[in-house]
Amino acid sequence: MMALARFETLRALSSLLYPPVCTICYANVGANEYLCEDCHNKVTRIVPPFCATCSEPFEGAITSSFSCANCSHRKLYFDAAVAVYRSRGIVRHVVHDFKYRRQIHLRHLVARWLCAALNDVRLRGRRFDIIIPVPLHPTRERERGFNQATLIAQFLAEQTSIQIKPVLERVRYTTTQTAFDRAERMENLYNAFRLRKRMDVRDLRVLLIDDVLTTGATLSECARILKEAGAISVHAATAARA
Ligand SMILES: [Zn+2]
Numbered sequence: 001m002m003a004l005a006r007f008e009t010l011r012a013l014s015s016l017l018y019p020p021v022c023t024i025c026y027a028n029v030g031a032n033e034y035l036c037e038d039c040h041n042k043v044t045r046i047v048p049p050f051c052a053t054c055s056e057p058f059e060g061a062i063t064s065s066f067s068c069a070n071c072s073h074r075k076l077y078f079d080a081a082v083a084v085y086r087s088r089g090i091v092r093h094v095v096h097d098f099k100y101r102r103q104i105h106l107r108h109l110v111a112r113w114l115c116a117a118l119n120d121v122r123l124r125g126r127r128f129d130i131i132i133p134v135p136l137h138p139t140r141e142r143e144r145g146f147n148q149a150t151l152i153a154q155f156l157a158e159q160t161s162i163q164i165k166p167v168l169e170r171v172r173y174t175t176t177q178t179a180f181d182r183a184e185r186m187e188n189l190y191n192a193f194r195l196r197k198r199m200d201v202r203d204l205r206v207l208l209i210d211d212v213l214t215t216g217a218t219l220s221e222c223a224r225i226l227k228e229a230g231a232i233s234v235h236a237a238t239a240a241r242a
């Protein structure tokens with residue numbers, strides 16, 4: 001985090017010399033803004049109708065309760081996973097630059113997207129005892145230099161005054177998820193996580209955080225471990241959904 005603090009100082013200094021610009025199109029923007037209005041308007045928010053469990057959006061009007069194709073043939077262990085934006089176009093680009101191109105300042109923008117999840121009816125007014133970021137395997141975290149879920153979860157913790165705790169650890173280094181189909185993903189993730197030593201989640205209501213939900217397999221596997229360890233409930237929030 002020292003490196004991050006230095007980075008922030010440099011950024012603050014450089015913003016005095018160079019006015020802030022849009023991350024996507026380089027148009028001038030206000031202080032602490034990362035997208036211009038045009039680019040912001042191109043971002044796709046996930047709006048109803050969507051699956052109540054995994055936030056998969058649907059075309060057309062669906063009024064009855066249903067489970068989507070993503071959820072119907074498997075057990076998901078989280079109570080609900082709220083995703084705010086579609087991981088397409090600008091959102092996908094921003095998250096990619098943040099994670100893989102070390103544009104760490106973009107955590108502010110991704111965290112802002114994540115925090116909007118708290119307004120969702122599935123989370124609003126609900127009490128949480130603890131915020132838990134989905135962990136990376138230590139080897140991957142070393143390669144990347146940070147855990148993106150932890151960085152954005154910190155903003156949420158500040159805003160809500162709910163404590164953030166790295167209760168989980170990732171014990172298996174799994175290959176890149178996109179190379180697998182859904183069944184293989186579930187298999188691949190089984191027992192990839194565990195509770196850290198001396199950590200206790202008994203009787204806690206958990207808010208689990210990740211940057212992007214793809215199939216929900218990662219969040220579900222984390223939720224399974226947390227519930228086995230005695231958590232009362234596990235809701236998940238992500239900035240985006242594939
Ligand atoms: Zn722009």
Ligand SMILES: [Zn+2]
Binds near residue numbers: 072
């Ligand atoms: Zn679903």
